[in-house]
Amino acid sequence: MIGRARDRRTIRSRYGAAPKGSPPLSALTALGHFLAGPFIVLAGIFTSRVVPGRRHIVAVLTMGMLAAGFAWAGSFAVDGWMDRNLQALGRYTEASVEVKDAPFADIINVEAVRAGVDPTLVAAMISQQSGWQSESVSWRGGRGLMNVTPSVWRQFNPNSACNGEHASPKTGADCIYDVEQNIRTGCSYLRNLIDMYGGRITLALAAYASGIDYVEAYEQAGGTGEPPAPAFSEYYGTLRQVLTFWREARSAEGSSDVAAALRLMSIRKVLGYVAAGLSGLMLLWAALRYRPGV
Template structure:
C-alpha cells in the first residue's frame, strides 16, 4: 500500500538515530537537517534517509557548513499541546483512507501549510488547511476552501495525484505541491527555490517524527499488553 511505501521512505532515518544526523547551514543563512551528505557529479546532495532514496541537491557553494545533530532529549509537553482537534483528526483519517495516504503525511502537510488554521490565507492566494490555490481547489471539486472537510479532501486528492504523477517519489510530489508541477518538470527535480527546498525538508522531517512516535506508541502498547 502507498502508506507503507511512504513510511519506508523515512524508515532508514527512524531505524538509525530517529532524527537527522547532520545539519547543513546554507550560504543564505537557512539551515536544513539531513541524514548525511555527499558530493555526486559535482553537486552537493543532502540525503533525508539512510538508503539515499530521497535527497535535496545544491551547488557546493550554496552550502556553507555541516554540523552533527545530537540525538534529541525528549521534552515532556503539556497534555493540551499533544491533543489534536478531534474534528481535524477525523477529517485527515477519512481523507487518508479515501486516497490511500498515511494520515501522518497529511497532518505534516497541514502543519507546514497552515499550522492547522482553516482560515489561513497566503499572500499568493492559497487558502485553508492545505493551502489550495483557487484553480487547484476548483479542479478537485472544492467550492469553499475555508470549509475544512472540502479543503482536506481536495488537498489529499491533489497530493494523491502528484504522487501518482511522480511514481511515488515523495520529495518530488511535495516539491510540486509547493512550487507546482510545471516547476518540478522544468528543473527535472526539486526546483532551486529556497522556500521549496526548506518546505520539502520540513514536511519530511515532521512526517518522520510522527511515524516514529506512532511506532513507539504501538511498541509501548504491545509491551503493556504482554505483561
C-alpha cells in the same frame, strides 16, 4: 651587537641549543593562539591597543576556509541522507497510520485513507502549509488548511458553487475554506501528484509547495534526480518541516535516519553562518586597517 652574538654562539657551543618547550605544551600554545584568532581580530577592530599578529590572521582565514569546506561537503552528505529518507517516506505514503494528537484528526484520518495517502503525511503538510489555520491564505493564493489554490479547487470540485477565489470566511459547506472539503481536496491533489511523479515523493512535495510549473520546467531542461536546493529553497523549508513531523509521528520507523538527516541540515546551516561571519570579520578588519590615512 657582535659581542652578544659571539656570546650566544659560545653558550650554544658550550651547553648545546637553548632548551625549547615540550611538544605537548607547544601544541597547546599554538592551539590557544589559533582559537583566540577571531577574538583578537575582533578586538583589533574596536581598539588600537590590540594589534592582531600574522598567526591570528592566518587562524581566522583557516577557520573560515574550514567552515566553508565542511559546509560544502556537508551539502552532499545531507543530500544523500535526504534521498534515502525520502525513499523511505515514499514507501509509507499509502500506509494508514492514524493521526491522534492533532487538530481535525478524525477528518484527516478519514480523508487521507479515502485518497490513499498516509494520514501522518497529510498532517505534516497541514502543519507546514497553514500552521493549522483553517482561513489561511498563502502568498501563492493557497487557501485553507492545506493551502489549496483556486485552480486546484476547481479541478477537483468542478460542480462546486464556490470558485475558490473569495476571501474568508467560508460561504457554506461546499467551500474552499470548509475544513473537511479543503482536506479532502488537498489529499486528492497530493495523491494525484504522487502518482504523477511515479511515487517520487520529493517531486510531489516540490510541486505541492511551489507549483507543478517549476517541476515541469526542471524536467524539461533535462534535470535528473531532485530539484537543486539553490533554485528551490522554499521546497527545502517544506521538506524539513514535513520530515520533522513525520519523524515524530513515525517514531518507530526510520526515525534515526531522519533525525540524523535533520541534524546534518542544521550543522550545514550553522557552518555556513560561521564561514560568512569569519569572512565578514576579516573584511571589516582589513577595511579599517588599510583605510586611507591609517
